[in-house]
Amino acid sequence: MQVEKDIVKKIMVVVIGLTASALLGITFTQLSTQTHELIHVIVSRLLGAESGIASLSLYVGATNYEFPGEVPYWYDVVVAMSPPIIIFIIALGIWLFFGENSILRILAIIMMMYSVL
Numbered sequence: 001m002q003v004e005k006d007i008v009k010k011i012m013v014v015v016i017g018l019t020a021s022a023l024l025g026i027t028f029t030q031l032s033t034q035t036h037e038l039i040h041v042i043v044s045r046l047l048g049a050e051s052g053i054a055s056l057s058l059y060v061g062a063t064n065y066e067f068p069g070e071v072p073y074w075y076d077v078v079v080a081m082s083p084p085i086i087i088f089i090i091a092l093g094i095w096l097f098f099g100e101n102s103i104l105r106i107l108a109i110i111m112m113m114y115s116v117l
Contacts, residue, residue, distance in 0.1 A: 030058055032114050036083040037061035043082040047075050087111055 037053045044051040044065035051065030067075060091111035098104045 026058065028110070032087075032111075033057075033059065033061050035087070037063050039083040039086050040065070040079055044079045047071075047078065049075075049079075087114065 034056060037056060040063040041051045041053060044063070047067070048071075049065040049067045051063060054062040054064040056062075065079060088111075091108040094104055094111070095108040098108075
């Protein structure tokens, strides 16, 4: 009888752990997608465009922006490349600022990996 209770406890711990991990992963993925698209919007507005987030789902987002009149082609390149570069710089700052044994360094590694997606 005790063995069965131990098995049930272990199963419950695994189920709760997997559920918590899944919810944390989904939340982090959604936040990273929102941050990515928000950086597109901020940079395009700084360059003078009218912009906004057109769609946003768990893994995919789309930002619409339109520059008034003719602008150099590199404006589009700057808007496109800004999220990975900015997220990488933020992650590098977290990595360098917090101590060697900080759990936030794991967050920095995850952010660096996400920055290239």
